[in-house]
Amino acid sequence: MDHDLQGAMQDTRARVEARLDELLYGGPERLIEAMRYAVLGGGKRLRPILCLWTHDMLAERESEPVLDVASALELIHTYSLVHDDLPCMDDDDLRRGRPTCHVRFGEALALLVGDALLNRAYEVIVEADWSERERAWQCVRTLAAAASHRQLVGGQALDLEAEGAAPSAERVEAIHSAKTAALIRASIVCGGASAGATPDALQRLGHIGQRLGLAFQIVDDVLDVTRPSEQLGKTAGKDVNARKLTYPAVFGIERSHRQARAHIDAACAALGSWPRSARLQALARWIGTRLH
Ligand code: GRG
Numbered sequence: 528m529d530h531d532l533q534g535a536m537q538d539t540r541a542r543v544e545a546r547l548d549e550l551l552y553g554g555p556e557r558l559i560e561a562m563r564y565a566v567l568g569g570g571k572r573l574r575p576i577l578c579l580w581t582h583d584m585l586a587e588r589e590s591e592p593v594l595d596v597a598s599a600l601e602l603i604h605t606y607s608l609v610h611d612d613l614p615c616m617d618d619d620d621l622r623r624g625r626p627t628c629h630v631r632f633g634e635a636l637a638l639l640v641g642d643a644l645l646n647r648a649y650e651v652i653v654e655a656d657w658s659e660r661e662r663a664w665q666c667v668r669t670l671a672a673a674a675s676h677r678q679l680v681g682g683q684a685l686d687l688e689a690e691g692a693a694p695s696a697e698r699v700e701a702i703h704s705a706k707t708a709a710l711i712r713a714s715i716v717c718g719g720a721s722a723g724a725t726p727d728a729l730q731r732l733g734h735i736g737q738r739l740g741l742a743f744q745i746v747d748d749v750l751d752v753t754r755p756s757e758q759l760g761k762t763a764g765k766d767v768n769a770r771k772l773t774y775p776a777v778f779g780i781e782r783s784h785r786q787a788r789a790h791i792d793a794a795c796a797a798l799g800s801w802p803r804s805a806r807l808q809a810l811a812r813w814i815g816t817r818l819h
Contacts, residue, residue: 532809536576543575546598550651554643561632561640562647566605569623569760573743573814574600574714580810581718581732584803592655593721596666599648600714603674606644607710609637611683617765624760645674665720673713682706689772699772700741707747708740715739735794742790743814745783748773750817752780791815 544567551563575597582593612619612627613634620630629637649667657663673679682705689698715736719729752775756762765771774783794811798804 529809529813532806532813535806536810536813539576539579540572542594543572543579543597543601546594547601550595550598550602550647557632558636558639558643561628561636562643564631565609565628565637565640566602566644568625570601570605572601574604574710576810577711577714577736577739577807578718578721580807581715582722584798584801584807585719585724585728586722591657591659591662591721593718595651595655596717596721597714599651599666599670600710600717602644602648602651603670603679604710606641606648607674607679607683609644610641613637616683616687619762619765621756621760621762659723662721662723666717669713669716669720673709678705678709682709686771691770692772694772694777696777699774699777702772703741703744703774704737707744708737711740711743712736731797731800735797738790738794738797739811739814742787742794742811745774745787745790746814746817748775749780749783749787787815 547566548563551559551566553559554562578597578600579593582589582591608622609628611617612622613629620627622628625631627637628640632640648670652663652667652670655663675681676684682702685698685702686706689702692698712733713736715732716729719732724732751765751773774786778786791811791814795808798808798811
């Protein structure tokens with residue numbers, strides 16, 4: 528990976544982790560321990576990085592509490608992973624290279640961890656020190672829609688229904704768009720909203736986020752069949768074993784690669800209309816290089 532990109536990602540990751548560490552306190556001791564275990568135990572922090580770097584691309588300086596919005600995105604993402612790993616869902620025992628939250632703390636507490644992280648996310652945004660409340664409202668609205676029954680939760684429901692179903696391009700795109708792309712799209716849109724982007728710019732950012740979100744999930748699907756668990760930090764080959772509807776299942780590996788590349792190229796071309804987009808474009812390319 529590009530040395531500068533790696534360093535910049537690491538710096539942003541460290542900022543986000545320090546903020547997440549400050550945000551998770553209070554409540555019953557065992558619950559907060561489990562919440563901190565789930566959130567602070569690794570992860571690429573892609574969504575917060577996308578949010579912060581989109582904000583930087585558009586704003587002269589970081590004047591709004593975008594670090595709190597970025598942290599909220601990670602709280603929602605982590606809630607979805609904790610719930611997804613539960614025995615009634617994907618039933619996984621490895622996440623981010625460690626035992627999953629329910630394996631370590633029990634199913635009931637893991638369920639509550641997810642509930643608590645979701646609510647904490649919105650609380651963090653509305654309690655932050657905004658100079659323009661309208662921007663906070665836009666971020667909350669964007670996140671609530673992305674995490675809703677139409678998007679993240681709806682995508683998970685479609686995913687459960689689709690296990691063992693006949694492979695279809697429309698179906699796999701609908702699932703991935705809702706389950707994965709929605710939150711990645713929201714990360715980029717919230718970065719723009721917190722910087723006061725115009726409605727037109729927010730719409731363009733949404734299209735870019737959609738492309739990157741789909742590319743990210745296609746790459747994730749391909750890695751699931753091509754990499755071992757030790758490299759992934761989660762159980763490899765789960766999709767095939769669970770007869771999941773994935774891009775490789777529908778298109779094969781080579782065509783999946785090509786589709787991911789096409790989404791990334793289109794996202795970079797669209798980003799090119801912003802003069803300070805180089806770092807975000809490098810990050811978009813990095814999503815594809817995970818395949819190499
Ligand atoms: C349970 C409401 C609910 C939703 C679950 C997140 C999710 C939806 C399912 C997890 C399984 C899966 C393949 C999700 C697609 C999104 C995805 C690739 C998640 C993993 O994201 P990374 O790679 O994880 O960014 P880290 O650990 O780096 O944060």
